Amino acid sequence: MTADAALARVRRHYLDAARAAAELLRDPAVAGAWDRPSALARYTVSGLAGHLAGQVFFAERALRLDRTGDPPLDILSYYDRVAWMNSGHDDPEHQRIRRGSQASAADGPAALSGRVDAAVAGLPGLLADEPVARTVRLPGWAWSLTYDDFLLSRLVELVVHVDDLAVSVHVPAPPPDPAAAELVIDLLTRVAARRHGPLALVRALTRAERAPAGIAAF
Numbered sequence: 001m002t003a004d005a006a007l008a009r010v011r012r013h014y015l016d017a018a019r020a021a022a023e024l025l026r027d028p029a030v031a032g033a034w035d036r037p038s039a040l041a042r043y044t045v046s047g048l049a050g051h052l053a054g055q056v057f058f059a060e061r062a063l064r065l066d067r068t069g070d071p072p073l074d075i076l077s078y079y080d081r082v083a084w085m086n087s088g089h090d091d092p093e094h095q096r097i098r099r100g101s102q103a104s105a106a107d108g109p110a111a112l113s114g115r116v117d118a119a120v121a122g123l124p125g126l127l128a129d130e131p132v133a134r135t136v137r138l139p140g141w142a143w144s145l146t147y148d149d150f151l152l153s154r155l156v157e158l159v160v161h162v163d164d165l166a167v168s169v170h171v172p173a174p175p176p177d178p179a180a181a182e183l184v185i186d187l188l189t190r191v192a193a194r195r196h197g198p199l200a201l202v203r204a205l206t207r208a209e210r211a212p213a214g215i216a217a218f
Contacts, residue, residue: 011127013180014151017158018056018123020174022116024162025049029169031109038168040161042089045168047098050105052161053116055154057104060119060126062136062150072135075149079191081142085218127151152187159184191217 024030030049038048079085083093105112134147145153159176166173176184192215193201204211 008132008148009179010148010152010155010183013177013183014059014155014158015120015123015127016177017155017162017180018059018116018120020176021052021056021158021162022113022120024165024171024174025053025109025113025116027169027171029171030113030165033169034109036168038164040164040168042094042098043101045165046105046109047102048161048165048168049109049112050103051097051101052158052165053104053112054101055157055161056116056119056123058154059123059151062138062147063126063130063134065137065139070135070137070144072144072146072149075145075152075187076190076194078143078145078149078153080194152183155180156184156187188217 030045033045034049036045037043038045040048043051073081083091084097087093130147132146132148135144136147136150137144159180162176163173175181189201195217196212196215200212200215204215
């Protein structure tokens with residue numbers, strides 16, 4: 001069994017998604033469109049690239065922060081609490097996220113992709129070393145998550161924003177691994193059901209004539 005195969009399921013799929021993000025960030029199409037608007041509202045391609053890269057950097061950054069003894073939230077309660085889930089594009093939380101994303105990309109596409117490649121190279125050892133019970137808390141959070149639930153939330157971000165970036169620079173979006181997609185779709189479905197009610201999802205998936213206008217998780 002390889003070292004990657006021995007990783008827990010979420011960690012293994014996070015690693016694969018981080019590698020896919022790194023490959024896309026190296027694509028010349030990203031550098032060629034660097035200063036153009038992206039497919040994501042209010043983001044340039046460079047800002048979106050910085051945001052995507054941040055999901056890779058978070059794996060190590062989260063572990064450098066102070067440990068807490070607080071019991072962790074479950075993943076759905078996390079999405080209930082994060083400020084960006086219920087705020088508009090121009091609200092302070094989204095502005096803060098965009099500023100941070102743009103700052104990550106400030107040194108240009110080659111520098112950013114180099115940093116991501118270096119971070120990805122260190123992920124197998126980093127992910128293998130952390131115990132299952134490890135919890136993390138980011139600045140500004142009044143709660144903790146298990147490290148694996150945190151990585152699951154980053155896996156969602158990687159899958160979503162790889163697609164955003166590929167569409168933005170007009171290259172084929174790399175499909176996520178089916179098992180990783182299953183994890184992401186399962187979580188997004190549960191978040192959407194929590195936001196819109198389970199009947200809305202049932203109708204959207206089975207009854208076009210009664211489907212609600214939207215069931216987006218985010």
